[in-house]
Amino acid sequence: MSTADEPNVRIGDVSHSTFAVGSHAHAESHHGTAPARDEATEELLRAVRELREDLRRVRADEHTAALDEELARTEDEIGRTGEAGPSRRERLRALLGDSQALLGVLASAGTVARMLGLS
Helix, strand or coil: CCHHHCCCCCCCCCCCCCCCCCCCCCCCCCCCCCCCCCHHHHHHHHHHHHHHHHHCCCCCCHHHHHHHHHHHHHHHHHHHHCCCCHHHHHHHHHHHHHCHHHHHHHHHHHHHHHHCCCC
16 A cells, blocks of 8 residues: 555644544533633632632641642632532531631731721
8 A cells, every 4th residue: 555545634723622533532622611600609709719818828737728729629610610519618618617716817807907997
């Protein structure tokens, strides 16, 4: 068989494309915009981002690291699926419950700010 007898395939620009080759190939596309989010999820996402920013201002330990990691996962899940599922919310509740001292520090800063007329 000469090269002239072989099939000729040309693939141009494949950016933003999905394709599969072969008899049992399967292609799945996940391109496009993020799923729609309701107002409660948007509010949760804003709060998650704000708490992650606040965590950068306190001394890190294993609890704050675990909380930040779960917050990052929550932010990612909302971005991918449009919501934070029940199990994700439960893990966040548990981590926040374990971080009462941290929450006290952040809440006390808010109290001081209010007392100083900053908010």
